[in-house]
Amino acid sequence: MPKASAVVFSVTIGRVSCFTAFDPVPRKTMIQHQWYFRDQLITTKRLHLRPPKWATYSSIQPRQADVGPWRVDVIDPEGNVIRSLRFSIVQ
């Protein structure tokens, strides 16, 4: 399980991760973590899921310019948004 789960992170923390856990996972598949800063897509991480259940994560290393509201969209293989996780990077 992730440590220090929060919705606000200091830019000095060094790394912010988005953990996602799936149970069950019927077959081997792939999801995406799309990281948005102020509605602008910054990066897309492709992550594998394997049966029977799987947890996976992606991270960013925020800099001063990244201070502000962020969002991670978790996307299924069909392109649907499964969940949106919202947080902020602050000073």
Place this chain on the structure above:
Amino acid sequence: MDILSTIFKGFRWQDIADIALNSYILFRLYALFRGTNVFRIITGIVLLWILQQVAVWLGLIVTSWVLQGIIAVAALIIIVVFRNEIRSVLQAQNLRAILWGTPFRLASAPTEDIVDAVFSLARQSIGALMVLQVKESLDDVAQGGVTLGAQLSSELLASLFWTGAPLHDGAVIINGDRIERAGVILPLSQDNDMPQEYGTRHRAAIGLSEMTDALVIVVSEERGEVGVAVGGQIYEAPDRTVLSQLLMAHGIGAATSGQRETAETIRMGFSAVFSIVVVAMVWFTFSRGLESIVTVDAPIEYIKRNPDVEIIKASINTVSLSLGGSGPLLRNLHPDQVKVRLDLGGASAGVNAISVTSDNISLPPGVVLKHVQPDVVEVTIDQPVEKELPIQIDWGGTLPPDVMITGATVAPPTSRVKGGYQLLQQVQTLYTEKIILDRLDPSGTVIAKLVPYPASVRVAPGAPDRVEIQFTVAPREGGDNGADTAGDSPDR
């Protein structure tokens, strides 16, 4: 026909009024001042002005300057030197007569009465001096005397010169059929080359006729001879017939009132036509002869029937207009007088190609559009729509090192915004105002305003524009998890 259509293209009602008004002014000036020295000087000034225009056209810079100076000075001189003559013309007639009246001199001098009186006096060897005023005022040259204003008759006229009559020494001034003044002193001629028999009376007659257009009848006291002084010359009138002929030759009592009126009407009609022709020629010389073209960069104004329509982008903001018209009109063209208005009433969301035609361009009268560059504007239009957006807290400030915000909820979680369709395509989140961490309310609840972005997006009418945020603060757990940028693991 092409030449005519070119000349009359863009002919406005103001142009007709311009020509008519100036023609009328010219005509009235002629009617009021014709035959006077003022008119002759004005004619000279007009000739000088024409010369000056020719000098400008030929590029004779110094000549045109000199002529311009002379004209300016001459105009002043007219007013100063001829002030009495101008005043007499203007004062002698009321406003209606100045603006409209025809200056017919219907009351002609009764020549029979004058001739009777003259030869009656001549027979009795009574000296006499009669001034028959024509057009010019005699106020400045004939001095003194007594104003009579009496109806002319041969008896009255003769009686004024009888020896012993109080006014018999001076001249009588006759204007039309009235004796205006008697006992008047006339200026003496300075000419030394005169017959020896001419006395003071003859010298005065010649003197006045030299200075004015008046006709002066002089009766010699010694010899009983009759003479007529006109233009500085004395003509002998040995009998009634010769005197009558001399008077008629100078337009005094020459015709019946009806004939004079007809002749005068024809003359004035001709003058009116001449005035119109002259002014029209001058007008066309200025307004059409000096046709020129200027290029003006005009800003485009968009007329939006629907105030919610957003103009996202326009390919250009100004168009270059080539405008034609008279030089003076174009030189005085003010940027505010040129307007390019494009109506977006028929435009739809997306890119619209709108033609810039003369229908979209507003120009002052007399100025015509020659060319537009470019003639098509691409305008990207956005139609207003509403969109439901999730609300996200925009945390700011500095997070204390010993605490974490472990959770936060927003109520309501969404709100509606209104803005351009294309613009809202890019907008996925509605943010709150900055929630400053340095001064968080310990209650864990805060009310925050919604701040739509970009600025043209607004919270939809009726939709919540404030939210309640509930957050959870917890002590920070120590240590970094040391995870990579991306990773996965079986969750067992």
